[in-house]
Amino acid sequence: MTRLNRQSLIIGLTFLVLAVLPPLLSAIDQSYYVSIASKILIYALVGISLDLIIGQAGLVSFGHAAFFGMGGYVCGVLSHHSANDLLVFSVFTGTNNALISWPLAVLVCMVLGIIIGVISLRTTGVYFIMITLALAQMVYFLIISIPQYGGEDGLSLWTRNKLPGLNLQDDTQFYYICLAWVIIYLLIAHKLIYSSLGLMIKGAKLNHQRLIALGHPPFKAQLMIFVLSAMGSGLAGALMVNLTQYVSPDYLHWSLSGKFLVIVILGGIGFLFGGLYGALILLGLEEILSSYTDHWHFILGIALVIIVLTSKSGLYASLVGRKAT
């Protein structure tokens, strides 16, 4: 079987399984797993968006929790204000309407992405890693220094957002919303990669100097992809807060940025679709290990070291029979 066929087969099969998962789970009376599946999809969305910047541009962002958390906080804070009838910045009211708060979350992350991107894209390599980490840490400290939003404790929400015509409180409907976003984001990312912009970004990864010499300084293109990546992660954060009905500084924490990187690696760098498998493995492992021991981080840590030392391509990459780029 050729690679392409094998790849389309796997993608097709995966989406088939994802499409029928909720009825399947309720048929075997395991509906509890629907919300876990939603969580996997949400993390997959981050994995896909992060792979956009790592796999395509070759820049390792160690700060994507900042976007994830920021998206979540925008959603959570709006909802908090609307539930308690408080004004945001004493100017406008909060809202619980997904049609307002989700786009707003993505918009805020876009702005944050531009700010962080403009600063960190001045550098590459290990500087980029550390600067994204540091700037994400800045966002973390900024948020927990605001006592109104729960400080280090975070905020609990009364209810999920409202989406006209749908009931997000229903786990199955919420699951399909997450799935739809993953598909939409995959399509956008896919389109971008094969556009001239995407090629330019790939070119910058291979030969930065030459692109500049050819009159295409890659900064703008890299910034665009970085911002798109930030927006995807922000959307995922908004979904996450809806899933758990809880906004926590943990969503901004640097260790979550680390986990996002793990997802990308497990899935295989450069395979957008791999993020789905990366999220599946990581969360699956978390779910299984934590049911046996409280100290599952101990095992995860060792596993990570072993994975890095022994393998060079991710699971999805091995499935489709290719080496990660």
Next chain:
Amino acid sequence: MILFIEQLFNGLQLGVTLFLLASGLTLVFGIMGLINLSHGSLYMVGAYVTATVTNHTGNFFLGICAALVCAAILGVIIEMTIMRRLYHRDHLYQVLATFGLILFFNESVRIIWGSQPLFIDIPQSLNFTVNLFGQGGYPAYRIAIIVLGIVILLALFVLIFYSKIGMLTRAGSSNREMAQALGININRLYTGIFAFGAVLSALAGGLAGPIYAVEIGMGESVLILAFVVIVIGGIGSIKGSFIAALLIGIVDTLGRAYLPAFFKTFMSASDGAVVGGSLASIAIYLLMAVILVVKPQGLSSKL
């Protein structure tokens, strides 16, 4: 004024702690090209070992010595089993493997020592205050840390620029293959440098023990500060690290001490506290951003 000098010294003390951590980090990165997130874990282990031995024997200096020995052994083991396999890998994989090590170390500490923080008393011999400029008392222990940090900086300079080991280190960092072809066992040299960095990190952790709580995760928050330090200082530069560490220590400490009060002068007390507190908590990151805009490679780029 007294308060200001006190805060300045607190800043220096934080800066020195950061320098101990950052110097090992920057050496390992500058020479081996390894970005080691788990450097902070050795800081934590150093603090825990110091706390345990001190609380058992009642002797803080014995505790510090035990921590240094432990860190050296751990450093050698980690380098030989894991790190040397990472030198040639992409930074992403280095980040991932050392992230795994953080999880491993944090959980190991939880298993061994439990989740409750530990506390260390300031050693009796340093538990007094010193008059600064004839006014106000300042803890001698903190002054001791500052002095020790400066001594270590000088020792590092002598070691790197005037000892044969230092020459070999610099030779190896510019041309690893050539150093080997002239008969230098680079692997052993690298193990030594890594273990040395681990010892400095554990020293920083042990010294911080009596000032901050000894708890799980203490390594990471300070590690991220150390990253800011080496980014500002220029990766690989000891001199740059020292300057940047003091800068960060002072800006962070003074920011926390004065910004809330400053904003309260023209805002309501509660708003001022929030805005000032927020700004103080991000001041060093803003500083980093500004320096990077001016000098993307940091203040200094030579070893």
Next chain:
Amino acid sequence: MLQVNRLCARYGLSEILHDVSLSAKQGDIVTLLGRNGMGKTTTLRSIMGLTPAYQGQISFQSEPIHQLPSWKIAQLGIGYVPEGRQIFPNLTVRENLIATARVSKSKHWNEQTIYELFPRLAERQYNMGNQLSGGEQQMLAIGRALMTNPELLILDEATEGLAPLLRQEIWQCLQQLKSLEQSILIVDKNVKDLLKIANYHYILEKGNVVWHGDSEQLNKNTDIIENYLAV
């Protein structure tokens, strides 16, 4: 003292050396000749353990060395002067000499004797490696290798890229080494100069040794020089 037996080496997937055998005796000056890209440098790198031998054996003073790491090979007594000199740029001249030195009372080479051999280096001992001219760098590279007091000195492109006068200086230095009975394995393009000081020659062509003989034989066989060495 040095025996290379049916050496085969590759870079990645492409084989550079197919079948190289050569030997050097104590006190000999042996040359490796051949056009660019014929495998001279690779042969030297294989001896030093920098490009591992894929097949074949290399032994030095009857000890097999083809599986040793390069630092051990160097410590057994081989001093290496690489192509392009590869001075440590961030070390001073003096530091370049002493960082990797293995000197002792009973050995001939130390800082003093190196400065006598190359007075220029003494003048520039506090300059950084990257502040030297090409000729000075070459002197420093030779001095650095001699400071390990090697039994065998390996010189890759000893005079490449140097002005004629500087070349003469290097040849004179090699002549001096010869009078000290230093064994040398040397690669260079100036066959005439090599013929004057070397005893034995190997010619490499596409990764194989195609001819070997002493200086007298090479002098007689001008067609060999024509065939394998003329540009």
